Amino acid sequence: MEVQKKTSYTQSNRAIQYTHIVNDSKAVCFMFSGAGYNYDKPLFYYSTMIMLENNFDVIHIHYSYDEREFNLTINEFTDLMVEDVTTVVKDVLEKGEYSQTIFLGKSLGTIPITASLAKNENYSHSKVILLTPLLKIDLFYKGILESQNETFMVIGKNDAHYVQEKIKKLDEKSNLVIKGIDNANHSLDVEPFDYTSSLKALSEMMKDLNNFLN
Template sequence: MKVQQKTLIANKKEIPYTHIENGNEIVCFMFSGLSYTYDQPLFYYSTMTMLQNEYDVVHVHYSYGQDIFKLPLAEITNMISHDVKPIIDDVLKSNQYQETMFLGKSLGTIPLINDLMKNNRYVHSKMVLLTPLLRFDSIFETLLMCKHSTLIVIGEKDDHYIPSKIESIQHQTNMEIKIIPNANHSLEMEPFHTAMSISALDQVMKSVDDFIRL
């Protein structure tokens, strides 16, 4: 296994990324949350799950301030997409990958749902959406139209868990949806409970592992 730390200059901006290579023909691009980064449990163990299945992994290390959510969603989408797409292009240009898949959490699901899912280039790519931001109507509406092989994982106590929207997605698409009881936006238990949070993490990773093996 080879781990490379790289930096790409795109749109007059430096974007670092980590490329973990197993020599596989499948690569998973990961997009972090606003303050939920790759060393935190969901990404750490998602990365381990990909590596366990011998996939290559790319972590995109973008960085935004807390005020990003004051912007219109279209502007947020464009901002993040302009940062991640040059890295995707660079990795795919430099390697002979036969398949791509994507995993994002929270903020990181925005470019997946509002951009990459609408791009025919990635129509066969699997999508893992951890805690997608369903309070945004355009996010929800795009998911209803989505034909991708997709796994959604969301907590029952997440502010973005909206039962009526989840039910509509279940009825109108073929997406797999995993709802974690009593879990918050970090997919941890509320009130805090260490053993139950670890159990929830185990459920999430089993769902991701089963999904990518399909």
């Protein structure tokens, strides 16, 4: 296994750094972090471990946004993020010989998946993993609703984005597996804060994720 630090450049000349964990695989998992929830946090740390155990290569994309960018309209910000992410995805796939792709995003990182990648015919056979997607925003909810990708979604039942009527509608989709975690917040920590219950929920989620891959 080899860890490589690389940079891609968008058409607008934005530099997007990423980490390529090379595991000599024909399958690659692209991971998209949340706002303040980066790749050394538990959900990504153990998701990465599972991918490596399953002999996948892993890509961690290190985008970052300032206050001005976060204050763009939702459509403008989505376009910006999609450009950043798809630039890296295209670079990696053009340079590598991958036959399988997986997309995994947490919160903010689910935006490019639900708004673009899961709608792209080039990735119609890619598996999708959505951790705490932004269901309150209709643009992203509809992206999940319309996607035909095989998808595994995890969301806490105390998450502000856990919208019961939307979850019920999504649960009707045959290509979508939803894991709702009782009393869990947007970080998937169980409230009131309980490390035993939180660790148990994390362990169960990772087992379900591993089963989804196999």
